[in-house]
């Protein structure tokens with residue numbers, strides 16, 4: 001791969017160290033080891049390289065997010081923020097057309113998070129009408145809970161938008177029996193059937209990337225990764241529901257990115273894309289991070305453990321996430337990635353007149 005130069009590898013190795021710090025404790029080291037061995041290199045670097053390679057200006061990219069933690073539609077702060085960060089770099093710095101799909105109950109929250117990322121939210125079908133002189137548009141819509149509808153909707157999405165990549169950030173995947181779990185319980189009747197989207201993308205040879213932090217998320221279908229996920233997740237081998245198969249995911253993807261917090265995995269991909277574009281300003285900053293966390297919390301996104309809108313992500317306070325993003329920007333500076341190069345962000349706008 002042409003990008004495998006020292007500068008980029010230095011960024012990727014530092015980014016991977018940052019996103020795999022064990023602050024909880026969590027099984028991140030075991031999961032990262034499995035993903036790294038499986039891919040034969042940094043999974044974060046691989047994901048960023050494949051996105052830059054496959055996605056050209058004007059191309060659509062589907063992103064899916066939204067971790068359900070109650071039957072009432074409550075969703076986590078982990079997922080939507082990382083997704084908004086990726087949508088931002090895809091749209092503002094790669095001139096792609098991102099479409100974010102989420103649980104029906106989380107559309108307003110995801111819209112609010114994307115707006116906090118500095119994006120204009122429109123309907124997915126409008127994304128194809130975005131012209132060269134228009135900037136910063138993301139399509140946002142719900143994805144079906146009904147399995148049959150999810151299968152049909154997945155086909156429609158591929159046919160309508162011809163996406164060049166499908167990315168999930170902290171999205172619960174199904175187990176071998178098609179059951180979707182939360183807290184080890186059977187949540188199939190409440191959750192969107194996100195694995196269907198990836199099955200359809202796989203059939204069409206579209207690049208698939210799954211970002212997860214525990215092993216119940218989309219991306220752990222390859223046998224070696226699935227084994228690691230079964231061990232890593234508290235309900236990986238044995239769930240609390242009668243299915244008896246455990247909550248480890250079986251959805252296969254091309255690249256499995258693992259991180260201590262799924263948002264961090266998405267930021268890692270964002271940071272490496274910034275390095276590949278040779279524009280350190282393409283990576284979002286701490287101010288934007290804070291704004292996104294506030295926006296998602298105010299629209300009802302909650303911390304997975306506290307289960308209340310406390311401006312936490314995976315039990316970690318705001319300043320940890322703000323600091324992590326700033327550390328990534330420092331990594332880009334240290335690697336001498338340029339500022340504002342290659343048509344990237346300009347502080348006073350970049351309209352094409």
Ligand SMILES: [Zn+2]
Nearest residue numbers: 239241243244
């Ligand atoms: Zn079960």
